Amino acid sequence: MDWHQTIFELIDMRSFSNLWFWIALAVMWSTASHWVLGVPWDIVLRARREGGQFETDFEDLVRIYTGRLLYIARVSGLWLLGFACFFLTLLGMLGFLYGFEFGQALFLLGFPMAIVGALSLNTARLIRERGEHGEALYRRLHRHRIIVQVIGMVSIFVTALWGMFQNLAVGPFG
Incomplete structure (x- = not known):
């Protein structure tokens, strides 16, 4: 028996039974929760x-990142939306229609992050339109962070349920 086969028997390389997938999921959501519109939460x-x-530095950072998000949306927003919809549809169909587990895993990572992206764009738009600063800006970013954390909790819960279902349905040697 060669060493490749031994490693692949020891470490399951399927998505939902792979430890690296779960580490990536946790890192993705902790990062999304920490960086609110690009501004670190500790700031x-x-x-x-x-x-x-x-406070001046914080408001400058929010102004810079808000302007950046809105500029990207204005210049290439339709293209980004089209590509995102295409890839999410592709991953959803490959994963759930054709049973490709890696497609399911990427869809369960990408779809909630697309929702967070749309939420971030809306929050940036509201901050710019209302000219928020001071306490109103703190409240807006706090509300945004709470919503991102709720989306993350629901996403992790759904992904864990689906991953357990896949692991039980496929079995240990898939």
Whole structure:
């Protein structure tokens, strides 16, 4: 028996039974929760607590990242939306219609993040339109972060249920 076969028997390379998939899922959602519209959450907390230059830097960062998101949406938003819909449809069909487990795993990673992307774009638009700063800006970003965390919890729950179902249905030697 060669060493490749031994490794593949020892480490299951399917998506939902692979430890790396679950690590990637956890890192993806913790990162999405920490970086609110591109601004690290610790900067938001420090600006709210200490004010002064920290608050000025925070509002500048929000202005920069909000402008960046809105510029990308204005310049190439339709193309990005088209490609995202194409790839999510492709992954959904490959995964759930044709039973390709890797497609299911990528769809369960990508679809909730597409929702977070749309939410981020809407939050950036609201901040720009209303000219929010100070306490209103803190509340807006806090609300955005809570919604992202709820989406993440639901996504992890659904992915875990589907992954357990796949692992039980396929069995240990798939």
